[in-house]
Amino acid sequence: MNPLLKEIRHNPMLWLLAFVPAVFAAAKLKPEAHTLLFVLSVLAIVPLATLLSHATESVAAKTGDAAGGLLNATLGNLTELVIALTALRAGQYTLVKASIAGAVVTNTLFMLGASFLLGGLKHHVQEYNRVNARVQAILLFLATVALLIPSAVATADSAAGAAFTQELSVGLAVLLIVAYGLGMLFSLKTHRELFASAEHAEDGEAPWPMGLALATLAGVTVLVALVSEIFVESVQQAAKDFGMTPAFVGFIVVALVGGAAEMASAFSAARKNRLDLSVGIALGSASQIALFVAPVLVLLSYVIGPMPMDLRLWPGAVVMMLVATLTVTLVTNGGRSAWFVGVLVLMVYAIFAMTLYLLPPGVQ
Amino acid sequence: MNPLLKEIRHNPMLWLLAFVPAVFAAAKLKPEAHTLLFVLSVLAIVPLATLLSHATESVAAKTGDAAGGLLNATLGNLTELVIALTALRAGQYTLVKASIAGAVVTNTLFMLGASFLLGGLKHHVQEYNRVNARVQAILLFLATVALLIPSAVATADSAAGAAFTQELSVGLAVLLIVAYGLGMLFSLKTHRELFASAEHAEDGEAPWPMGLALATLAGVTVLVALVSEIFVESVQQAAKDFGMTPAFVGFIVVALVGGAAEMASAFSAARKNRLDLSVGIALGSASQIALFVAPVLVLLSYVIGPMPMDLRLWPGAVVMMLVATLTVTLVTNGGRSAWFVGVLVLMVYAIFAMTLYLLPPGVQ
Amino acid sequence: MNPLLKEIRHNPMLWLLAFVPAVFAAAKLKPEAHTLLFVLSVLAIVPLATLLSHATESVAAKTGDAAGGLLNATLGNLTELVIALTALRAGQYTLVKASIAGAVVTNTLFMLGASFLLGGLKHHVQEYNRVNARVQAILLFLATVALLIPSAVATADSAAGAAFTQELSVGLAVLLIVAYGLGMLFSLKTHRELFASAEHAEDGEAPWPMGLALATLAGVTVLVALVSEIFVESVQQAAKDFGMTPAFVGFIVVALVGGAAEMASAFSAARKNRLDLSVGIALGSASQIALFVAPVLVLLSYVIGPMPMDLRLWPGAVVMMLVATLTVTLVTNGGRSAWFVGVLVLMVYAIFAMTLYLLPPGVQ
Numbered sequence A, B, C: 001m002n003p004l005l006k007e008i009r010h011n012p013m014l015w016l017l018a019f020v021p022a023v024f025a026a027a028k029l030k031p032e033a034h035t036l037l038f039v040l041s042v043l044a045i046v047p048l049a050t051l052l053s054h055a056t057e058s059v060a061a062k063t064g065d066a067a068g069g070l071l072n073a074t075l076g077n078l079t080e081l082v083i084a085l086t087a088l089r090a091g092q093y094t095l096v097k098a099s100i101a102g103a104v105v106t107n108t109l110f111m112l113g114a115s116f117l118l119g120g121l122k123h124h125v126q127e128y129n130r131v132n133a134r135v136q137a138i139l140l141f142l143a144t145v146a147l148l149i150p151s152a153v154a155t156a157d158s159a160a161g162a163a164f165t166q167e168l169s170v171g172l173a174v175l176l177i178v179a180y181g182l183g184m185l186f187s188l189k190t191h192r193e194l195f196a197s198a199e200h201a202e203d204g205e206a207p208w209p210m211g212l213a214l215a216t217l218a219g220v221t222v223l224v225a226l227v228s229e230i231f232v233e234s235v236q237q238a239a240k241d242f243g244m245t246p247a248f249v250g251f252i253v254v255a256l257v258g259g260a261a262e263m264a265s266a267f268s269a270a271r272k273n274r275l276d277l278s279v280g281i282a283l284g285s286a287s288q289i290a291l292f293v294a295p296v297l298v299l300l301s302y303v304i305g306p307m308p309m310d311l312r313l314w315p316g317a318v319v320m321m322l323v324a325t326l327t328v329t330l331v332t333n334g335g336r337s338a339w340f341v342g343v344l345v346l347m348v349y350a351i352f353a354m355t356l357y358l359l360p361p362g363v364q
Helices: A003-010 A012-029 A035-064 A065-075 A078-089 A092-120 A130-153 A160-189 A192-199 A210-240 A246-258 A262-273 A274-306 A315-332 A338-357 B005-009 B012-030 B033-064 B065-075 B078-089 B093-122 B130-153 B159-190 B193-199 B210-242 B248-257 B260-271 B275-304 B315-332 B339-358 C001-010 C010-027 C032-062 C065-073 C078-089 C091-121 C130-153 C159-190 C190-198 C210-242 C246-258 C258-273 C275-304 C315-332 C339-358
Strands: none
Touching: A003 A012, A003 A210, A012 A035, A012 A210, A012 B315, A035 A065, A035 A246, A035 A262, A078 A092, A078 A210, A078 A246, A078 A274, A078 B248, A092 A130, A092 A210, A092 A246, A092 A262, A092 A274, A092 A315, A092 A338, A092 C315, A130 A160, A130 A274, A130 A315, A130 C315, A130 C339, A160 A192, A160 A274, A160 B012, A160 C339, A210 A246, A246 A262, A246 A315, A246 A338, A246 B210, A246 B339, A262 A274, A274 A315, A274 C130, A315 B130, A315 C010, A338 B130, A338 B159, A338 C210, A338 C275, B005 B012, B005 B248, B005 C032, B012 B033, B012 B210, B012 B339, B033 B065, B033 B078, B033 B248, B033 B260, B078 B159, B078 B210, B078 B248, B093 B130, B093 B210, B093 B248, B093 B275, B093 B315, B093 B339, B130 B159, B130 B275, B130 B315, B159 B193, B159 B210, B159 B275, B193 C210, B248 B260, B248 B339, B260 B275, B275 B315, B315 B339, B339 C130, C001 C010, C001 C210, C010 C032, C010 C210, C032 C065, C032 C078, C032 C210, C032 C246, C032 C258, C078 C091, C078 C210, C078 C246, C078 C275, C091 C130, C091 C210, C091 C246, C091 C258, C091 C275, C091 C315, C091 C339, C130 C275, C159 C190, C159 C275, C246 C315, C246 C339, C258 C275, C275 C315, C315 C339
16 A cells, blocks of 8 residues: 555544645635634644655655755755745745744744653653753754844944844854754764764654655645745734734744644654653754754845845844753753653743733734 | 740840840831831841741641641741732832842852852862752743743833733743642652752751641741831831942842841751752742742732732843852752852852942932 | 073974064054054064963972962963053053953853864864863853843943942952952862862973073063054054954954964864863963953053943943853863864854954944
8 A cells, every 4th residue: 555645544643634625725715714724724734744754754764874864954844944935935024033933942942841741741750862952952052142143232223233234144144054064964974873862763664665755745845835825824814813913923823833743753752751852853953943944044035035034033032042042951951851841841931922922012 | 845945045046036026116116217127127037037937847847748848838938928028018019029039049149159158168079969959940940031031022111011011920920830839749749759868857856846836837927027017117218328229128138137047047057068958948948939929929919919010020130030040050060069169159149239239229 | 402492493383473573673664554563463472472371381380389370370361461451551441341351252162162173173072171161161150240240230321320330340350359369279279189180281391490481471571561562553453454343353353362372272282182271271261361350450440541441341242251151151061072062162153253243333
């Protein structure tokens, strides 16, 4: 039997694929029903993201260690990248930036915290590889610094200030991509033995044949792009209808939708007492967005956006990224976890979510 | 012989109890002598706080482990709570907030630093349970984040901003209390073996009989409340006479007075090379104020205050709490201490005290 | 043969001594050629700094452990001190402050990062004494707090604010010097066994005879002072000609010139797998500047400056010092290093350098 169909039959999340045609039909028939389109597009993106991550892993498994790791690291956040690219092309830079910062914060705090909590409820104390957690935390810290410094230094809102921020953003984008590349060289090549336990193959599932995997990768990416367009168009209006602030939507809703597939993997690994894998997925995904997706978007904005995008975030978002990084550093320091550690990390996330939800419009 | 009288005879600090009637007499006879009333009320609160903490421990010792720990954790900062409640009822919200932040900073930096120094002068290198210190440091970090975010995010001083801050404060207060409760569940119930050494009974003293302990608890709480009223009324005027800024009074003086009893215990434990106990008292007390006393005051302000109180602190106070938390994290990371570590922690406190002392009026 | 001449013959860096007479000649003949004078003075200061550090070490080696350590710790940053004193006398307080903050940031990030990178390129994983790194990191943190608090607290730019900042700066300067002195007592006397491996004599070179060392120390200090005068006079104008911002010059160029000698030692030790020594030089030098050189300059400004200097830095500089301290803390936490750790630390430095280079004039 076709492994793709078999996968769909076994994984209930993939039944949501039925919403993919539904969202296209609704967009055609009721282009003004923003709330409906928003809900349908969310329900359609989640299973597509799951398929995308399986296809990526299958290709990675076939192409051998180094190339596979590279591929996984590059395409692991393809969903987030495609959503952000759609928003970028539409010129919605506030949404792009909020979704980047939100993805970093959600992956570090929510994905990691919930993994600790879910794992901790089943296992008394869990241990994991500190070295990997530490390297990821330092990478995240680096990205936060790159986002913090332009905001901290540029006080003037003059024309000179804007030009400075733009130039600096391009320079920082290049720096971050270089750091990300060297980090992969380090963890996949020169010092891969230090990261050993986090490298594990996922769940021992048989990978798909190469052709199927590549075809799925290509086809699903196109589908994600199409659904993202509907999602990005409807999200702001739908947010208003739900009484949510734009900041909450960009930071929390988009990030949870985009990361649903990774979250499913991370939580299931935590339950199986393979916390190394959970920590690797959560922090790896966060640092990939901060060091790879964000700078790529800045550089691509010169090509596909209506105008160049800079790296300067809303100060509240920088504070949240900084706090998320410090929390991860504090919490992963010992390489051990119990349920309460998860609660604490989730509490920090809840503080952010509550603040963004209550935020009066116009502050962000 | 009555254990209460025996205690008073053996503990020179309790001789200060003579100042309790003195302060009431002075308040009756010379209600305008603010400086005198201030000095007398300080001298009266210190022995009352000592009695209160002995009574709490005696009740806790009788009621068994979990309930006793709960009681200790809830009533351990009764003095601070009563003083703050008195100031809250008087509508002195600036003093309430300064005393909360000051108590957190004083307990983390002064109490911990002086314990390290006093212990280190007697013992070359001291070791203590890192797990407890780390959990307390993360709890403190969580509370600081809860206080930092509203200040960092709310820039507008508009009416919308004020409503937002108030709503958010109530939400955060509930979150903090939940985190505090779960923290007790964790350290007293599900993972109590990790905190083993810090749980020790204090000094092997025989606890008082239950009736005496309960009666002392009730009676002394009333006395503290009455003396606090005189203290709160006189402190601002007395501060002016002494040339101290209101910020210095709230942050340093009130915090030192309110924490005198815990400090005596923490220092004596450090000298006896039981640093686990000192660290537990200092950090436990700080996180209790931040996660329990402060949110309870916010919620109670709806009932007993002239108007609702929010959680937003003066930015300088947030910075000081954040620095105090980072200092503790840095310093307790290794689980070892020597005299110089104490000096460093005290230096950070001295920087704060000096800044607050010199602060021109009107800045806070 | 005279050990001074022998040293000069063996150490190619000392051949740069030829630029010392050249810079004096140029200053006499072409006092308006700022760019030339700037380049020549840089080339002259580097070998003089190297000689100065050799002479200091020779005197230290002869005077025995405690006194030698004291001497080394006090005169180790003599070059930076003399340059800063020259700028102080010229009333260039912005340059003085930028060079202090820059020296701290450059020593922590560039010197440490490059040591990790150079060592890591030769050795797979390197280990070093964590205790020393931690104490130095906490000392740096203390100094950063001392610089952070006045800036964070003093918002008013009124006359009262200025008087407050000045008073506070003197108080903080005294506090920092006391902390520095107690730190030496701790690491050289009471707990010297904890710092054992970092205390090593440098490279087993035979020290110079006492007379030669003292004469070199005195003579070279005078030369450095004279060259510094030319350097300080020419640097601002030359920076403009090179298209560099004043912030970049003070922070990066002056710091790299002043620290060239220590950098040579730190890098060579890292290549020889003696990372303890590299970490000790880099962090020791940074904390010496922050806790000794900076406060001494504040106090001396009352005697030799045109007006008192305060400790309040440009907010961007405080953020950079704070980030540098956090980076060091994060990175040295494990006591192990590999090449990528060096890359990460250098990246943070590159972010700062890039920001300062692009900064529009008038922001600092």
